[in-house]
Amino acid sequence: MYAAVTLFVFMCLTATTYADHHQPCHPPNMTGVMAVMTLKGDVKACGAFTYDSMGKKLRFRSNDSSPFNTSLGLDLLMFFDEGIFYEIDSKNQSCVKKTLQCNLHPLDIPDDANFYSTVTTGSPSIEGEGLKVNLWTGSMPGSKGHYSMSVTMGCLPISTFYFTESTSLLFSQLDIELEIKDPDLLVVPSFCLGQPVEETPEGTLNSFLNEFM
Ligand SMILES: *[C@@H]1O[C@H](CO)[C@@H](O)[C@H](O)[C@H]1NC(C)=O
Ligand SMILES: *[C@@H]1O[C@H](CO)[C@@H](O)[C@H](O)[C@H]1NC(C)=O
Ligand SMILES: *[C@@H]1O[C@H](CO)[C@@H](O)[C@H](O)[C@H]1NC(C)=O
Numbered sequence: 001m002y003a004a005v006t007l008f009v010f011m012c013l014t015a016t017t018y019a020d021h022h023q024p025c026h027p028p029n030m031t032g033v034m035a036v037m038t039l040k041g042d043v044k045a046c047g048a049f050t051y052d053s054m055g056k057k058l059r060f061r062s063n064d065s066s067p068f069n070t071s072l073g074l075d076l077l078m079f080f081d082e083g084i085f086y087e088i089d090s091k092n093q094s095c096v097k098k099t100l101q102c103n104l105h106p107l108d109i110p111d112d113a114n115f116y117s118t119v120t121t122g123s124p125s126i127e128g129e130g131l132k133v134n135l136w137t138g139s140m141p142g143s144k145g146h147y148s149m150s151v152t153m154g155c156l157p158i159s160t161f162y163f164t165e166s167t168s169l170l171f172s173q174l175d176i177e178l179e180i181k182d183p184d185l186l187v188v189p190s191f192c193l194g195q196p197v198e199e200t201p202e203g204t205l206n207s208f209l210n211e212f213m
């Protein structure tokens, strides 16, 4: 997480932007850990994620036994292509199905993102002590906000800041492995099948990150 904060400082200091010849990359299938914190320092959630990059499916389950004092218990199954998601409660085998109004999420760079620059965290001159990252920025649809993402040269997400008028969130990804370890996590649990889509109240914007606000 400190690396991510450092990166942000980097961004503030990097005055030059490069010519915009970069196309946003897309990550491969992944399993890893994701931590979500506010810029006030509260850790909102920390847990495992599974991401299917072709199917645009994401499962995130916060883990109460993480070392952080987290404030949210979340189990989310997102289907970005279908525009729906499930809030799952495995304990009482219940779930809520909702429509997604915004597909933004911290594992993939939006197609309309702007390339900002390439920087090296750590040391560029000492073997194995530097990590070269690409920084991308963009604005958030439907709200007065913007984001800044950092990814490795292989397009693995490192961290994303979302800044909105009401809140700012930092998503950090750790311990990424390039496979889906448990494909069942991306399948709708049987107790969620046949669940009606909950109506979205007027003025509500459902998105992955809104679940953490
Ligand atoms: C990613 O995972 C999905 C679901 O398990 C699978 O269908 C797809 O072939 C995988 N893609 C790659 C490139 O491994
Ligand atoms: C939660 O974290 C503990 C300790 O790190 C780990 O053993 C467990 O598998 C995790 N559970 C989930 C659902 O990720
Ligand atoms: C965890 O958070 C709760 C609520 O914010 C607080 O009351 C409690 O003291 C915190 N515990 C630790 C160990 O920080």
Ligand SMILES: *[C@@H]1O[C@H](CO)[C@@H](O)[C@H](O)[C@H]1NC(C)=O
Residues within 6 Å of the ligand: 089, 092, 094
């Ligand atoms: C399941 O538990 C959650 C809180 O833990 C509660 O909000 C929800 O209403 C419960 N659902 C059912 C069907 O009991």
